Amino acid sequence: MNSQTNETAPEVSQHxxxxxxLRRLVRTNSAQLGILGVFVSLWIIFxxxxxxxxxxxxxxxxxMSSIPFFAIMAIPLTIVVVAKEMDLSFPSIMAMGMVAxxxxxxxxxxxxxxxxxxxxxxxxxxxxxxxxxxxxxxxIVKFGIxxxxxxxxxxxxxRGAVLVLTSGTNFPxxxxxDTIFYPILVGKIGGYFPMQMVWLVVITxxxxxxxxxxxxxxxxxxxxxxxxxxxxxxVNTGRTRIQAFMLVGLISAFAGVLYSFYVAYFWPSLxxxxxxxxxxxxxxxxxxxxxGIGTILGTFLGAFIIGAIEAATVAIxxxxxxxxxxxxxxxxxxxxxxTYLRKRGE
Amino acid sequence: xxxxxxxRNVSKSFGEVRALENINFQLGQNEIxxxxxxxxxxxxxxIKIITGYYQPTTGEIYFNDRKVxxxxxxxxxxxxxxxxxxxxxxxxxxxxxxxxxxxxxxCNSMGFLDIxxxxxxxxxxxxxxxxxxxxxxxxxxxxxxxxxxxxxGVAIVRALFFDAEIIVLDEPTMGLSLKESAKxxxxxxxxxQAGKSAIFIDHNIFHxxxxxxxxxxxxxxxxxxxxxxxxxxVSELMEKMVRVAETGNLD
Numbered sequence: 001m002n003s004q005t006n007e008t009a010p011e012v013s014q015h016x017x018x019x020x021x022l023r024r025l026v027r028t029n030s031a032q033l034g035i036l037g038v039f040v041s042l043w044i045i046f047x048x049x050x051x052x053x054x055x056x057x058x059x060x061x062x063x064m065s066s067i068p069f070f071a072i073m074a075i076p077l078t079i080v081v082v083a084k085e086m087d088l089s090f091p092s093i094m095a096m097g098m099v100a101x102x103x104x105x106x107x108x109x110x111x112x113x114x115x116x117x118x119x120x121x122x123x124x125x126x127x128x129x130x131x132x133x134x135x136x137x138x139x140i141v142k143f144g145i146x147x148x149x150x151x152x153x154x155x156x157x158x159r160g161a162v163l164v165l166t167s168g169t170n171f172p173x174x175x176x177x178d179t180i181f182y183p184i185l186v187g188k189i190g191g192y193f194p195m196q197m198v199w200l201v202v203i204t205x206x207x208x209x210x211x212x213x214x215x216x217x218x219x220x221x222x223x224x225x226x227x228x229x230x231x232x233x234x235v236n237t238g239r240t241r242i243q244a245f246m247l248v249g250l251i252s253a254f255a256g257v258l259y260s261f262y263v264a265y266f267w268p269s270l271x272x273x274x275x276x277x278x279x280x281x282x283x284x285x286x287x288x289x290x291x292g293i294g295t296i297l298g299t300f301l302g303a304f305i306i307g308a309i310e311a312a313t314v315a316i317x318x319x320x321x322x323x324x325x326x327x328x329x330x331x332x333x334x335x336x337x338x339t340y341l342r343k344r345g346e
Numbered sequence: 347x348x349x350x351x352x353x354r355n356v357s358k359s360f361g362e363v364r365a366l367e368n369i370n371f372q373l374g375q376n377e378i379x380x381x382x383x384x385x386x387x388x389x390x391x392x393i394k395i396i397t398g399y400y401q402p403t404t405g406e407i408y409f410n411d412r413k414v415x416x417x418x419x420x421x422x423x424x425x426x427x428x429x430x431x432x433x434x435x436x437x438x439x440x441x442x443x444x445x446x447x448x449x450x451x452x453c454n455s456m457g458f459l460d461i462x463x464x465x466x467x468x469x470x471x472x473x474x475x476x477x478x479x480x481x482x483x484x485x486x487x488x489x490x491x492x493x494x495x496x497x498x499g500v501a502i503v504r505a506l507f508f509d510a511e512i513i514v515l516d517e518p519t520m521g522l523s524l525k526e527s528a529k530x531x532x533x534x535x536x537x538x539q540a541g542k543s544a545i546f547i548d549h550n551i552f553h554x555x556x557x558x559x560x561x562x563x564x565x566x567x568x569x570x571x572x573x574x575x576x577x578x579x580v581s582e583l584m585e586k587m588v589r590v591a592e593t594g595n596l597d
Contacts, residue, residue: 028486215457222448225437232399232435233449234419292439 030341031286032297038284038334039301046312053315061192063307068200069259070274071303074281075207076247078299081282082211083244084224084291085140085147090252090278092158093132094271097253098260099165100128102173115179122181125253132158133249137242147245162268170267177264186262196258200300203251208296220244224291280331281306286338293342305330348411350375350543351396351427351512356405358391365391366567369405373512373543378534380558380575381547382583384591388567389547390432393516396545397429398422423450426511430501430518432547438490443468445489446504471503495526502533513537513544519553531557551587555580563590571596 026033047054073090080087104124108117136154140147176182187195211217219240222230230237252271260266283289284305285298309330313322351373358366366388373379383389394400395407398417407414409425429435436445443464452460452467468485472478476499483492489500498518505513515534519527527550534557537544548554554561555575561583562572570590573583586596 213459213461215451215453215459218444218451218459219449221440221444222437225439226435228433229435229437229448232397232419232429232431232433234398234423235449292437 030344031293031338032295032301034337034341035284035286035298035301035305035334038330038337039305042305042308042312042330046308046316050312050315050317053311057192059311059315061188061194062311063304064197065186065188065194065262067303067307068194068196069255069262070278071281071300071307072196072200072203072258073248073252073255073274074278074285074299074303075203075296076244076251077278078282078285078287078294078296079207079211079217079220080147080244080248081287081289082224082291082294083220083241084227085241085244087136087147087151087245087248088275088279089132089136089151089155089158090248091271091273091275092155092162093129093249093252094256094259094274095162095268096132096158097125097129097256098266098270099162100253101125101257101260102171102266103165105173105175114175115181118176118179118181122257125257126250129249129251129253129256130246131249133246133252134242136249137245140245141238141241159272162270166266166268168268170265172265173260174264176261182261185258196262199254199258204296204300211296216240216243221292224293226292277303277306280327284331284334286334286341288338288342302334348375349373349408350377350410352408352411353392353395353402354406354408356392356395356402356407358388358395358400359403364567366395366402369564369567369569371562371569373545374559376538376541376543377560378538378544378546378558380554380561381545381564382551382554382561382587383564383570384587387564389564390516391567392564393429393514393545393547396422396512397427397514419449423508426509427514428505428508428510428512429514430498430505430516432517432520434497434501436489436497436500439488441486442472442483442489442500443485445500446471446507448504450508467507471507475503475506476500494521495523498522498526498530502530511542513542515544516547517549518546519548519550527553551584552580555583563587563596565590565594570594 043054053059077087077090101121101124105117105121108120111117132154136147136151139145139150139154183195185195185199189195189198211220219230219235219237222235223237223240227237256270259270281303282294282299284302285295285300287294287299306327309326310323313326314320349372353369353371356366356369356371357364369392371392381389381392391400395402395417398419398421401416407417414421414425435448437448443461446468447464452464454460465485472483472485478496478499483496489497492500498521502518518530522530531553534544534546538557546554546558558575560572560574563570563586571586590596
């Protein structure tokens with residue numbers, strides 16, 4: 001220890017570089033490689049058991065149209081879980097965003113131009129989602145209530161709000177098909193590649209950059225690892241966590257818009273089937289419920305595993321009753337694998 | 347005389363509990379002040395007010411004779427306060443470079459991290475300042491598997507990397523081996539030689555006596571007394587400490 005180190009970040013001429021080592025690469029990325037292994041193994045099993053289904057391009061087009069609806073929410077949810085928080089309210093936020101959407105659309109009839117009205121309605125949905133996420137964050141941070149408990153409450157509250165505001169009715173939103181937003185959000189490139197998959201890739205990349213290359217993500221990891229240390233060292237733990245919940249809100253509302261556009265219909269139960277799929281994607285991907293550990297790529301692969309199992313069980317010739325059993329088996333097995341890899345990596 | 351840091355009539359309450367009462371505390375230019383007191387006397391609370399973690403209930407804080415309102419952790423850092431916390435304030439599942447730059451990552455104006463530079467700096471600090479030669483320790487290794495002394499080394503180097511004028515050490519020898527403690531005491535001396543100021547808290551009265559210019563005794567949230575180390579013997583100081591703990595009075 002000497003005292004010659006007091007200048008703030010002097011330039012260094014020599015870069016610290018380490019020679020490429022496969023062993024280290026494996027060790028530092030064990031969680032991602034682990035889930036990649038599960039992904040590839042399952043894929044091979046699927047192809048071997050149902051070659052007709054899994055060697056045809058149609059099944060992949062189907063996966064890419066159905067999986068993104070919950071996979072995009074799993075990305076910001078990963079950020080929340082890395083920060084050692086939890087959010088169970090996102091399915092209700094999906095629906096509440098669409099309520100804001102339809103209220104805005106109905107309330108702007110005087111404009112006349114459908115495209116402008118739909119544009120404003122999408123903005124309203126995203127805004128509503130962000131605000132609900134902000135409210136979640138404020139309750140959690142300012143009152144110091146565990147996020148699991150808070151979001152169980154807000155999940156009921158916003159679902160209730162959807163039912164009250166729509167009187168529980170469902171309605172078509174066919175008019176969106178006449179706007180440019182329909183092909184942009186849920187169209188098919190070349191009649192094969194679904195646009196929602198493009199959105200998933202975009203959100204995944206943004207999520208990865210935010211978590212791994214931005215100060216926000218650095219603080220998320222530190223908060224999840226040791227919130228007291230983060231606070232002592234001057235990290236604004238409250239603001240960062242509120243931002244994470246706002247991201248979940250924003251993206252959930254976007255997922256609600258995507259799904260409703262896809263079916264051109266609104267159901268007040270929108271999103272209620274996605275709760276466990278989305279959570280399972282996050283944990284399957286190796287994100288630790290204890291915080292401080294988790295990757296976006298793992299979640300991305302996790303979502304595709306979850307999404308493929310249902311189709312695969314049927315294609316293999318098992319009845320749909322088997323789906324949940326296989327889900328459970330693979331989730332539990334993967335979580336055990338992650339725990340083992342984490343211990344070895346230390 | 348201009349003090350580097352001064353607290354005037356600082357009190358801090360947590361609900362009904364008065365942790366500090368009317369504390370007057372000064373830290374001079376290039377002075378090492380030892381803070382002594384029994385467990386629960388209020389030393390850590392006082393430290394956390396100086397580092398901006400707690401806001402005082404009443405009272406005023408001056409840096410270089412200029413009053414500072416609403417001191418926060420980032421603001422205290424801007425004013426040159428760096429702290430080695432008792433709890434070390436590390437994120438153990440994260441890599442070394444993330445810990446070194448905890449809370450003030452090097453990034454561009456958009457907030458994107460300059461990871462290469464943080465790793466370079468960490469590598470330089472490791473080899474030049476921390477004296478880490480073990481192969482197990484690299485900028486990308488996780489701090490959780492380090493020994494107690496290595497963790498403390500990280501916490502200290504982190505405090506030094508940034509332009510510190512006042513270095514606060516809260517129980518830095520806790521959990522350290524004898525050799526590591528001796529190294530630490532030498533390090534506190536080097537702070538003095540570098541012309542900086544420091545506040546040194548330790549349960550080991552000998553450590554404090556050996557390096558401090560002045561000791562301040564805290565008892566039950568008050569300043570019970572202060573002595574220049576050149577005017578008092580270590581055994582006399584020890585007697586007074588015991589008396590304070592028992593009776594609340596120095597004499």
